[in-house]
Amino acid sequence: MKARENPFRTERVHAVRFRLAGTTWGELMGRLASLGHRAAIVGPDGSGKTTLLERLEPRLADAGLTAHWLHVSNERRRLPKGTLARLLARLGDRDVILFDGADLMGALAWRRLRRRSTHGAGLIVTSHRPGLLPTLLECRTTPELLADIVAELVPGQIAELRPRIPALFEKHGGDLRLALRELYDLYAER
Amino acid sequence: MSSLKLEIRDGQTAFRPGDEVVGTASWQLERAPRELEVRLFWRTEGKGTQDVHIADTVRYADAAASEQREFLLVVPRGPFSFSGSLISLIWAIEAVATHPAATARAGIVVSPTGAEIEL
Numbered sequence: 192m193k194a195r196e197n198p199f200r201t202e203r204v205h206a207v208r209f210r211l212a213g214t215t216w217g218e219l220m221g222r223l224a225s226l227g228h229r230a231a232i233v234g235p236d237g238s239g240k241t242t243l244l245e246r247l248e249p250r251l252a253d254a255g256l257t258a259h260w261l262h263v264s265n266e267r268r269r270l271p272k273g274t275l276a277r278l279l280a281r282l283g284d285r286d287v288i289l290f291d292g293a294d295l296m297g298a299l300a301w302r303r304l305r306r307r308s309t310h311g312a313g314l315i316v317t318s319h320r321p322g323l324l325p326t327l328l329e330c331r332t333t334p335e336l337l338a339d340i341v342a343e344l345v346p347g348q349i350a351e352l353r354p355r356i357p358a359l360f361e362k363h364g365g366d367l368r369l370a371l372r373e374l375y376d377l378y379a380e381r
Numbered sequence: 382m383s384s385l386k387l388e389i390r391d392g393q394t395a396f397r398p399g400d401e402v403v404g405t406a407s408w409q410l411e412r413a414p415r416e417l418e419v420r421l422f423w424r425t426e427g428k429g430t431q432d433v434h435i436a437d438t439v440r441y442a443d444a445a446a447s448e449q450r451e452f453l454l455v456v457p458r459g460p461f462s463f464s465g466s467l468i469s470l471i472w473a474i475e476a477v478a479t480h481p482a483a484t485a486r487a488g489i490v491v492s493p494t495g496a497e498i499e500l
Contacts (some may be wrong), residue, residue, distance in 0.1 A: 193499075194427035195469035202426050374390050379466040 192381045198345045199375035204368075207340055209246045211324040212331065219328065220250055227323050228256070228287055228313025234319045234330030238365030240317035241291050243330065245313065249290065256312050257289045270296075279307050287313035294318040310325060332361040332367050340367065340372065383410045385483040387419070387476050394488070395495035396472075398458045406441075406476045407449040408483065415480035419443040421454040422475065423491075427468035445477075461492040465500030 194200060211219065223230055228251075232240045242257045248258045249366055259278055262271060276286065288308055293301060293316035301323065338356045342349040352374070363369040389404040396402060406419050419435040438455040444450075454474065463470050475486040490497050 193464040193469055194467055194468060195464055197427070197466075200426050201429065201431050271389060353466055379428075 192378050194379070195250050199376050199378055203344055204269040205242075206346060206375050207343055209242050210336060210339065211230055211328075212336075214328070215253070216250065220254070221232050223247075223308055223313075223315070224254075224307060226327065228315060230315055230326055230327035231293070231321065231324040232317045232328050233319070233326050234317075235332075235365065236318060237363070237368035237370070238330035238332050239367070243332070244291055244315065251287055251313075251325075254286055254365050256290050258287050261288060261290040263290075263295045265295060267296050268297070270305055275300075275304060280303075282308065282311040284310070284312055286311045287315060287327065290314065290316040293323055294320055337367055337370055340371070344371075383428060383481060384408065385476050385478055387409070387474060387485045387486040387487045389474070389489070394454045395461050395490045395492075397493055397495065398456055398461075398491065400456045402453070402454040402456060402474060402489065403409055404474075405449055405451050406411060406485075408444075408476070408478065409447045409479050410483060411446065411447045412481060414450050414483075415442045416480040417476070417478040419452045419454065419474060419476045421456065422471070423462075423470055423472045424458065425468055429468070456491055459491075461498055462490045463498040463500055465490075 209375045232243050234240050251258055260283070261274070261278070263270060280287070288311060290304075296304070305314065305324070314324065315327070321329075335355045337360050338349070338353055340354065343353055344351065360371060363373070383408070385392040385408040386404055387404060389402060395444060402421060404424050408414075408417070418438055420479050422435040424433045425431055436457050439452045439454060441450050460470055462472050471488065472491045473488045475484060475487050492498055
């Protein structure tokens with residue numbers, strides 16, 4: 192199967208609706224506002240932290256706030272030189288920093304960012320562990336969630352794939368990103 | 382109801398490097414958009430991180446709420462449209478209006494033969 196026809200290609204997976212568990216968008220945004228828009232989305236790899244952060248952006252825009260993104264990862268733990276200083280220098284009272292991978296940043300740099308960003312409208316981060324900022328939401332995955340996402344991506348073939356879901360979930364330790372990539376490979380061979 | 386449409390002249394969908402993509406963009410929006418442009422771009426699709434590159438752009442200054450304008454975009458020397466099991470490179474043109482937001486997209490193929498290269 193060609194990559195552009197694969198139902199598990201990145202573009203389609205990225206477009207999957209984020210499923211909030213145990214709360215609503217209204218409650219979540221209310222809690223975020225009560226925390227002064229300074230909060231952390233916490234969870235293991237592949238649990239939807241980045242996706243949730245992305246889904247917050249239009250909702251923040253609806254509230255009149257402008258998002259500014261920062262990304263660090265295991266491959267690139269430092270921000271490009273000058274990025275943070277430039278952002279902080281122009282940060283206004285309607286600007287929110289969305290920082291994906293904040294716990295991967297050095298402790299000193301993180302403390303500096305936390306302290307110097309208080310004049311902005313907010314700082315919302317993703318982290319593998321709690322403690323950087325008050326936890327907004329802890330992302331968790333389940334085999335049922337994986338099955339639900341697979342059903343959205345291949346509605347006509349979920350019956351065929353459903354028996355594989357628990358083992359796939361277990362194999363990747365609940366990392367849905369990796370589980371969906373394995374399904375991509377499965378379809379690529381068809 | 383808002384609409385934004387793209388039409389390539391003669392319904393052409395295959396282009397060679399150096400060709401011109403000529404057509405019309407037409408729109409009916411609830412009010413005059415703040416910005417409206419037509420882009421020629423490629424993107425990758427597949428298993429990993431997506432790449433996107435805009436090769437040419439036509440911007441319409443002072444676009445009215447309802448209008449039809451011509452565009453001419455020049456296809457660069459590459460990359461060519463290709464598809465394998467891990468990655469596809471896809472060319473397209475898109476019209477994007479902001480405030481109010483509207484988009485339209487049409488896929489094209491860019492290659493010396495006029496057909497997507499299969500890996």
